[in-house]
Ligand SMILES: Nc1ncnc2c1ncn2[C@@H]1O[C@H](COP(=O)(O)OP(=O)(O)OP(=O)(O)O)[C@@H](O)[C@H]1O
């Protein structure tokens with residue numbers, strides 16, 4: 001196979017690195033958006049107001065059955081029609097954030113359910129006001145069980161970003177395709193993209209392990 | 224009775240078609256120590272949970288210091304108590320759970336010093352120094368910076384008792400406080416409870432399967448069956464010469480199990 005190192009280092013990598021930045025930016029921002037929206041979805045689904053709970057449950061089901069590309073295309077073409085013009089990158093963040101808010105809500109709900117009922121009861125009997133019980137007692141214990149699931153979601157989000165190339169958001173794959181069509185060399189750009197994704201997922205895995213070690217009290221104190 | 228602290232007045236509790244408490248009447252004097260014994264499923268835990276307002280009751284009224292607990296007096300009529308009323312009333316009540324329910328993400332000291340701060344608005348420094356004193360009282364001062372998972376069951380239960388006392392309740396409720404413990408750590412917990420029953424003025428309501436311990440510390444023993452008090456009286460009378468056949472059967476079974 002003919003592989004050109006000079007082409008790889010002088011053309012491909014310098015051009016793809018900004019795409020790497022876009023990938024990281026879109027992933028991280030959309031991940032936090034998903035967390036934020038997911039928290040509200042989860043609270044809505046648990047809410048005593050049955051209409052809200054119904055809406056949240058339906059939304060989660062709806063998103064679960066929807067391919068991400070459809071959401072991306074939808075926002076990309078429908079938002080401008082509604083008079084909302086966002087830079088493409090923000091449309092991407094919005095699409096992935098909304099899309100991943102559904103699994104995020106489910107993961108967060110699982111974390112809350114992992115806290116034993118006795119913890120709620122102890123907080124209640126000790127007269128914690130409900131919001132303090134949630135903040136001081138329940139939430140800190142829900143964080144631990146939630147981290148592996150959210151870590152997975154983060155890695156999945158990285159892997160979803162190439163879909164944004166369909167709407168010409170200059171992430172890594174989009175940049176690689178441009179280089180390929182200009183130079184008729186496919187091997188180097190696509191290999192570089194692959195290697196960078198590998199590095200991204202390794203880095204996130206290490207990051208998640210570190211967060212896990214710091215956030216789960218039971219792990220710190222050897223239960 | 225001089226001062227009545229707690230009164231259950233025709234209290235009923237049902238789960239679906241199952242009647243767990245059946246028109247229960249029970250009156251407990253201030254400073255009195257009452258133990259509840261009885262077969263599994265007879266409603267012992269349910270009595271305590273209703274008193275702690277962890278479970279709503281279906282019928283009847285529970286009174287504390289002559290004030291309705293599960294009801295509220297509004298313009299001459301008794302209506303269902305609001306969460307705010309329940310919360311106010313709970314400041315008099317403290318509960319020790321069978322499985323401790325310590326907060327695993329906090330040290331023993333934090334477990335005892337934070338609830339008064341967040342639930343009563345106590346000053347952190349004062350709450351901390353009182354927590355230290357209470358941990359000393361239950362013999363846990365050397366473990367105050369440990370997390371619950373690092374302690375034995377007996378140590379956790381002693382810490383949980385200190386946490387309950389930190390809220391300065393007047394009434395202490397124990398649900399089988401030694402049932403989840405290894406046999407060799409039961410003694411250290413019963414010693415702490417004994418000290419509370421004899422040296423302090425708490426009104427205590429205790430569910431236990433340890434008949435000898437109940438006899439030791441109680442002013443009165445209530446034998447429960449099917450959501451009713453079948454027999455009650457001074458410990459020696461109920462344990463040594465029970466009048467009811469169901470009490471006799473139960474005590475014989477417990478004696479055989481030991
Ligand atoms: N949340 C609930 N839903 C339905 N049934 C319940 C519930 N809690 C308790 N029960 C039932 O009520 C009855 C009394 O329960 P309770 O826990 O008060 O018994 P107990 O006397 O404490 O028994 P044990 O000695 O086993 O602790 C049991 O038959 C139990 O199955």
Ligand SMILES: [Mg+2]
Pocket residue numbers: 267268269
């Ligand atoms: Mg019980």
